Amino acid sequence: MGPESLIGEIRARLGPAVEGVADSFGDPVLVLRAADVRPALAVLRQPPFDYAVLLDLTCVDYAAGEGRFELVYHLFSLSRNVRLRLKASVPAGDPAVASLAGLWKNAEWLEREVFDMFGVRFEGHPYPRRLLTYEGFEGHPLRKSYPWRLEQPRLPLRDRD
Amino acid sequence: MDPRTRLERQARPASLLLNMGPSHPAMHGTMRIMLELDAERILNAECEIGYLHRGFEKTCENKTWFNLLIYTDRLNYVSPLINNLGYAMTMEKMLGLAVPERAQLIRVLMSELSRVSDHLTCLAAMAMENGAFTVFLYMMKAREFLWDVIEQTAGARMTTSYIRIGGVRADLRPGWREALAAAVRGTRAVLKDVSGLLDRNSIFIGRTRGIGAISREDALSYGWTGPCLRSTGIAYDVRKAHPYLVYDRLAFDVPVGEHGDNYDRYSVRMREMEQSLRLLEQTAALVPEAAPLPAGPVLEPDEAIRASRRRRASGRIRLSPNLEGSEKERQPGLMTPDRPVGVPPKEDAYTTMEGLISHFLFFMNGKGIRPPKGDVYFSVEGGNGEVGFYIVSDGSDRPYRLHLRAPCFHAVAALEQLIRGRLIADVIPTFGSLNMIGGEIDR
Numbered sequence: 001m002g003p004e005s006l007i008g009e010i011r012a013r014l015g016p017a018v019e020g021v022a023d024s025f026g027d028p029v030l031v032l033r034a035a036d037v038r039p040a041l042a043v044l045r046q047p048p049f050d051y052a053v054l055l056d057l058t059c060v061d062y063a064a065g066e067g068r069f070e071l072v073y074h075l076f077s078l079s080r081n082v083r084l085r086l087k088a089s090v091p092a093g094d095p096a097v098a099s100l101a102g103l104w105k106n107a108e109w110l111e112r113e114v115f116d117m118f119g120v121r122f123e124g125h126p127y128p129r130r131l132l133t134y135e136g137f138e139g140h141p142l143r144k145s146y147p148w149r150l151e152q153p154r155l156p157l158r159d160r161d
Numbered sequence: 162m163d164p165r166t167r168l169e170r171q172a173r174p175a176s177l178l179l180n181m182g183p184s185h186p187a188m189h190g191t192m193r194i195m196l197e198l199d200a201e202r203i204l205n206a207e208c209e210i211g212y213l214h215r216g217f218e219k220t221c222e223n224k225t226w227f228n229l230l231i232y233t234d235r236l237n238y239v240s241p242l243i244n245n246l247g248y249a250m251t252m253e254k255m256l257g258l259a260v261p262e263r264a265q266l267i268r269v270l271m272s273e274l275s276r277v278s279d280h281l282t283c284l285a286a287m288a289m290e291n292g293a294f295t296v297f298l299y300m301m302k303a304r305e306f307l308w309d310v311i312e313q314t315a316g317a318r319m320t321t322s323y324i325r326i327g328g329v330r331a332d333l334r335p336g337w338r339e340a341l342a343a344a345v346r347g348t349r350a351v352l353k354d355v356s357g358l359l360d361r362n363s364i365f366i367g368r369t370r371g372i373g374a375i376s377r378e379d380a381l382s383y384g385w386t387g388p389c390l391r392s393t394g395i396a397y398d399v400r401k402a403h404p405y406l407v408y409d410r411l412a413f414d415v416p417v418g419e420h421g422d423n424y425d426r427y428s429v430r431m432r433e434m435e436q437s438l439r440l441l442e443q444t445a446a447l448v449p450e451a452a453p454l455p456a457g458p459v460l461e462p463d464e465a466i467r468a469s470r471r472r473r474a475s476g477r478i479r480l481s482p483n484l485e486g487s488e489k490e491r492q493p494g495l496m497t498p499d500r501p502v503g504v505p506p507k508e509d510a511y512t513t514m515e516g517l518i519s520h521f522l523f524f525m526n527g528k529g530i531r532p533p534k535g536d537v538y539f540s541v542e543g544g545n546g547e548v549g550f551y552i553v554s555d556g557s558d559r560p561y562r563l564h565l566r567a568p569c570f571h572a573v574a575a576l577e578q579l580i581r582g583r584l585i586a587d588v589i590p591t592f593g594s595l596n597m598i599g600g601e602i603d604r
Contacts (some may be wrong), residue, residue: 016346019305026256052381056566060536060553072551074538076564078381078395081402085538106384117218127167131212132603135164141219148223158164 006082010049014040027085035086037071038098045103051075054100057070057110059118061144062093069120071097091117096121117142136157168207172197176204179585183212187290187589190599194576194588201584206577213599221563226252226326226522226530227504229560234320236565237284237601240275240544242311245324250405251539251550252326252537255532263551264328265406267446270341271311272322272406272541273437277348278307279544279596280388280430280437287427287593288359291368296355303351306344313340316483326530327503328496331486331534332451341445345438352434369423373579373591380421384571387546389595392429393421399542407447413440426594462511469512478508502530519584529558536562545569545596567601 011018013021017036022029032040032116044051055074062068073086090097099122101108112131117138122128130137136155139146172178177198182188191212197205217236221229233248234241246268253260260268285300308318313334315323323330359365375383377393390397398415400408416432418425457476460468465478480488487495489506496503505523509516522528534556540549546568553562572595580588 024535027538054384055536055547056384056549056551056564058551058564059561060562072536072564074551075548078397084540104384105379105382105578106571106574109570129167130211132214134211141216146219149220 006049006080010044010084013043013049015016022090024085027083029085029087032086032088032123034071034090034097037073037086037088038100041073041100042103044084049077051077052080052109053078054106055083056103057100057107057114059114059120059142061092061118061142062089064144067092069095069118071114071120090120094121095119096123098123099125101126116140166195166207166209167193168197168205169223171205173203173204175199181585181588183209184231185427185591187492189286189593189597192573192597192599192602194580195196195591196585196588201578203583203585203588206588207581208573208576210573211302211603213603215604217565217604218563221560223559225558226532226560227552229324229563230325231320234322235600236567236604237279237543237545237548237569237598238319239598240279241321242271242275242315242324242543243279243543243548245321246272247539247541247543247548247550249324249326251537251552252502252532254539255535255537255552255554256530258327258497258499258500258502260328260497261494262407263332263448264496266444266448266496267314267329267333268324269406269408269411270333270441270448271315271329273440273444274307274311274344276406276542276544277434277437277441278304278311280434281307281348283544283593283596284355284427285428287423287590288355288365290589290593291365293359293362293365296358299354299358302350306347310337310340310344313337314486325503326497327499330495331484332491332495333448334486337453338445341441345441348434349438352431356431366424368586368590369427369594371420372423372583372587373426374420374422374593375575375579376421379575379578383559383575385573386545387543387568388429388433389426389546389572391415391433391583392418392425394419399540399547403540405541407444408593413437413445423590451491451494454488465508465512473513478511480507527558528604531556533557540566544570545572545598545601565604567604569597570593570602573602574596 007021017033017040018030019033020031053076055076058072060070068089071088074082099111111125114120116130116132117140177195179198181194183191183193189235193209195207196203217232220232233244236244238269278496281300285297289297308474312318315321377395380390380393394417396415396417401415413436418429459477459479461479484507489508492506505519510520532554534554536553538551540547549566551564555561579591
């Protein structure tokens with residue numbers, strides 16, 4: 001199956017969940033409807049598509065200009081040796097998307113990082129907690145509205161009983 | 162939100178809660194492992210990372226494409242050249258650049274030297290924490306052999322910034338061939354010694370064999386790549402699966418393990434170093450001797466500047482020692498000819514008006530490298546696995562978004578599962594075999 005026919009087959013299988021297909025410097029990109037991210041990725045994870053690896057999950061902040069956050073998923077299929085990029089936009093007002101926890105084991109940490117850095121809520125996440133910063137950190141540092149140099153308040157030491 | 166961690170909330174009242182780290186001699190860098198214990202048995206574990214978070218991705222959004230290269234040195238600080246390479250090649254994919262053959266071969270040399278030093282560091286620390294201090298000293302010695310070769314050419318051991326967008330900064334230093342051969346010989350001898358000390362050492366086997374084992378399905382589900390994934394028997398290596406540079410022309414094997422336990426991770430890394438040494442020898446044989454620089458008088462920079470006021474200067478100019486190897490005559494082999502991506506030759510900046518203008522245009526805000534709009538992902542095989550860069554450009558002189566796919570992030574995410582139900586002593590070799598690198602995981 002060539003790359004084009006693979007994308008065609010994925011489109012046919014996912015139906016309206018796919019809002020568009022793009023090519024980015026030679027790599028295929030699928031634009032998904034945010035509400036369908038979890039079911040669509042669950043389908044892609046299984047044969048015949050067999051994208052068994054969630055390579056990466058990150059987010060891009062387009063809140064200022066376009067009023068949205070874009071989630072970027074990278075999948076990898078070991079059997080076909082191909083990668084696939086998927087994107088889904090969520091509104092900047094209340095960014096939320098379904099969690100992938102339960103489909104891939106690394107999703108839990110990847111989503112915690114995106115929550116920490118961008119404030120995107122992952123619905124159904126078993127442990128929504130900051131990953132790289134700490135409890136008590138104010139704001140989400142990778143948002144464009146967060147200044148590059150901003151001092152955080154000092155936290156009081158926690159008393160241990 | 163409840164400030165208590167999941168572990169604290171779920172712990173049974175009778176359990177002992179214990180922190181390993183963030184400051185613990187076995188937590189290379191800083192990481193906190195919270196343990197719920199029943200005597201020595203780990204009932205539950207939770208890892209907390211982020212102690213070395215420096216805002217790498219945020220910082221990059223505020224630096225120009227050229228200037229942010231130095232921050233990539235500080236990701237996986239044991240093999241900085243591979244991070245340089247990953248970033249440079251991602252940019253080259255976006256800019257559509259072809260890199261000269263000589264620069265590609267030098268990049269392979271540097272990647273493999275870094276890979277060996279990365280594996281050496283991982284295994285040295287892992288062995289030391291298991292009590293094999295001799296192995297630690299032997300392997301650190303071998304790492305020095307390799308870093309000497311890197312230092313001769315790149316000018317630094319760790320903060321190299323040597324692999325640049327479009328090529329490499331400088332040519333290999335004269336005498337590199339002998340230095341590399343000696344380093345390879347020395348490292349081989351050390352690997353042989355270490356094999357003799359550890360491969361069938363019953364203490365080492367007792368602490369590694371069957372411990373920290375993971376199934377293939379789980380390894381894939383955790384997004385493992387690199388030696389950790391290969392230890393489970395899956396021969397996925399970016400250099401083979403998606404060849405870059407000249408790897409498709411070189412002969413090397415991808416060693417795999419069987420059980421995905423600590424011992425297999427050790428053994429895969431040991432065998433991979435052998436392959437990397439093999440690659441170093443093959444690549445060194447492919448690099449042609451550098452043509453000697455043209456003979457004739459060498460002008461001091463101030464003389465050249467004075468002379469150039471009357472007529473266009475000819476002949477060579479003595480450059481400062483830190484520019485050794487990047488003379489104008491060497492550039493065609495090292496840098497892509499599409500100029501605006503590399504620093505213009507210093508000789509031109511000294512002596513010609515056009516050279517000075519292009520120098521300023523390269524470094525001025527809003528000028529310099531400006532890739533087209535769009536987003537791109539590219540990855541290379543790092544010491545820990547697939548080092549991927551996801552970069553979004555809005556067409557300006559700095560990234561709109563830059564994200565690193567850190568391979569050890571995914572490996573360490575599995576640590577909680579690997580040590581659950583084991584003994585405290587098993588945390589040490591398991592954690593050591595995953596090769597957590599603070600700069601890479603926390604960014």
